[in-house]
Amino acid sequence: MSQRLSMGDAFSPIAARFAALAKTHANVTAVRNGLPGEAGVACDFATFWRRVERVTGHLQGTWAVQAGDRVAWLGLNHALQLLTLVACARLGVIFMPLNYRLAAAELRQVLQDARPKLLVHDADHATMAAQLGLDEGADECDFVLQERLIDTASPRFLPLPQVQADAPVLLVYTSGTTGKPKGAVHTQAGLLANAQASDFAHGFRAADHVLSTLPLFHVGGLCIQTLPALLCGVTVTLHPRFEPAMWLRAVAQDKPTLSLLVPATLRAVIDHPEWQGTDLTSLRGVMTGSSTLPLSYLQAFHDRGIPVGQIYGTTETGPVSIVLPLDQAMARPGTTGWPPPLAQVQLRNEQGQEVPLGQVGQVCIRAPNVMRGYWQHAQEGVSSTNDGLLEGWFATGDSGRQDVDGCITIVGRSKDxxxxxxxxxxxxxxxxxxxxxxxxxxxxxxxxxxxxxxxxxxxxxxxxxxxxxxxxxxxxxxxxxxxxxxxxxxxxxxxxxxxxxxxxxxxxxxxxxxxxxxxxxx
The missing domain is CATH 3.30.300.30 (ANL, C-terminal domain)
Incomplete structure (x- = not known):
């Protein structure tokens, strides 16, 4: 993936990667969309790129979306979400996935801050979209059902902008538990760097198959495995949402090699009645990540021969910032791991100085996949994305300690x-x-x-x-x-x-x- 790519007819780094995959991995399945037992939709990388071109045409020709505009997405996991992200990258547009679990008032805050040009929604969230569409100022934003992006032919041969590597492409909002939600702005180069860090953690192989069930509105679900796997030419099976029974059935029937589970979903899988009887031998590893990760959860998978690696990061850091690779997972359970190549991690005290080995300090990260900054919509209508960082460093608010071999363990939130x-x-x-x-x-x-x-x-x-x-x-x-x-x-x-x-x-x-x-x- 790190080799130089021919730009072809794609004028953005992310689009160029998928244009190249359409040729080198033309017949390799890119995305399988649907639950086991359903007539899901699958497309290879050549088809994936053709659909990106169609979505690009509709965004540009039908809804007049231009470079710098924002396109919001409100819906359950779907392959169209990934197609739209790549189409946005191609146009220099910023893709912003919305947390469908938020209340209408919370979604209004996000929309008023980011002012998207277009909001795409699925049928399950049509009522919420209609409610948001009635809000004051919503006439500036078009609302469209997701299928309309692809169910008809789109305008072709429209001029494409030249999109630089440092162009923003992803805007993801924090949960806002301590105040107004903030939007972290990630660039095309940042997403590619994050994919390389994910590759370091997973060691992606040509035969890999990722089972993706966590919500794509969060960087965890989107950027730890799903998007990096696709950028590496790896097949992804995408479920609309996580359900433990469906996860177990998909592992038994579809034979994925990798998946991502957070502590709550790890527990849901382990506690499910079908846990012991399900064939999990296809899995060569599961990734997880949290400051509170019971060793008993890890041990349950390790006892079945499945290593559980760790990915640490935040919405602002991409998020792949510290990793416990799968080949180290069983030897170092409970630890968080090491920074991937190109990432720098420092543990600092309250005075901003690095603490000695073995002592606890706040985790600070500088890496190419760290956000450009927070999105702010100024009163005069000018947007800036230059805050949240100090000389390129992001202070996570988490505390950790480092061993003599460089291995880091997250011990909790600094404020906690x-x-x-x-x-x-x-x-x-x-x-x-x-x-x-x-x-x-x-x-x-x-x-x-x-x-x-x-x-x-x-x-x-x-x-x-x-x-x-x-x-x-x-x-x-x-x-x-x-x-x-x-x-x-x-x-x-x-x-x-x-x-x-x-x-x-x-x-x-x-x-x-x-x-x-x-x-x-x-």
């Missing part, structure tokens, strides 16, 4: 760290142990103000519906924890709830929970 009696406590360490206790379905740990100690850790636990969950008590939780961590880290209190407050991306809203605990509402 609490100081109790002068000792630093990282909630992720306690959460990992809690999730290994039978009967715990979900949990979080946060710090509450304490007159004597400054702060004390409090555990909030959601019991599972199993017999072990029904009898779980505070005494059992503390007994489990004290076998593995120092006394000062033990929660002073265990609160049992039916559920945890979460954002639209599934992140626990610790500020909300902390406010509830401090006012004794739990």
């Amino acid at each position: 760290m609490l100081i109790s009696g002068g000792e630093n406590i990282y909630p992720a360490e306690i959460e990992n142990l809690l999730l290994s206790l039978d009967g715990v379905a979900e949990c979080t740990v946060l710090g509450l103000d304490d007159e004597r100690w400054g702060e004390v850790p409090v555990a909030v636990v959601v019991r599972s519906h199993t017999e072990a969950g029904q009898v779980l008590s505070q005494e059992m939780v503390i007994a489990h924890l004290q076998r593995s961590i120092a006394r000062f880290k033990l929660p002073r209190r265990v609160v049992f709830l039916d559920s945890l407050p979460k954002s639209a991306l599934g992140k626990v809203q610790k500020p909300v929970l902390k406010a509830q605990l401090q006012t004794d509402k739990c």
Whole structure:
């Protein structure tokens, strides 16, 4: 992939790559779209490129989308989403996938910030799109059903712009749990660099087949495996959404070699009744990523001979920034890994200085796949993307420590760290142990103000519906924890709830929970 490509009739780096694949991998399946047992649609790389050309024609000729415009996408995972991204790259247009789990008010914030020229939606989200279309100022944005991008012939032989490598192509919004959502702007060169970093993590092979089920509105679902695999000429099977039964059935029937699961979906697969009886031998590895990743989840896959590697990153970093490659996964479980080639990682203290090996510091990243900056729509209508970075470095807000061999372990969010009696406590360490206790379905740990100690850790636990969950008590939780961590880290209190407050991306809203605990509402 890193070799120089002929531009042909494609005038952008990403489009050039797919134009080349249409020739070198013409008969190789690019995308299979659909669940196992359904009459899904598959296309090879030659067909993929022909469809990109059709979508390009419609964007440019039918809806007058021009370089610099934004095209928003609201819908479940679909091959057309990937075709549209490449067509946008070809035109110098910015593709912005929308989180369909957001409420209308939250989506309005994003649309008002980015001001897209066109919003493409699927049938499942037609009602939401219609609601957004009634908003004030929406007349500046056209709304179109996704099939209209490709179900008829489009204008041909329209002039294509010359698109530079540093041109923005992807605008992805953060969840906005601590304020207004911010849009991270990624360039064409950045997406290609991210694909190379992903290739370093996975070691993509010609015979690989990726099963992609996580939402493409997030850089995790789009940029950890799916888009990098396609850029490397690897086949992708795309499900509209994650369902554990469908994931297991697809592995058994379609025989993928790679997939991506986050901790919540890892657990859903392991807990499914068909887990033990499903043939998983086609998988040569599964990737995951999170600061809170129970070793028991990894061990369940390792026991079946499937290494679980790690990808660490954020919306702003591409996201492939630190990787535990599949060939190292079983030897270093629980660690996050090493920076891929061309990426730099520093662990810094509050003064911005690098910390010594073995000490905890904030993870700061500089790499070619880090965003250009945050999108801002100024009052005068001028957009800028030059903030969020300091001399090219992005401060992630996560804390990590580095071993003598350079291997990094993420220990949690910097802002989540609490100081109790002068000792630093990282909630992720306690959460990992809690999730290994039978009967715990979900949990979080946060710090509450304490007159004597400054702060004390409090555990909030959601019991599972199993017999072990029904009898779980505070005494059992503390007994489990004290076998593995120092006394000062033990929660002073265990609160049992039916559920945890979460954002639209599934992140626990610790500020909300902390406010509830401090006012004794739990």
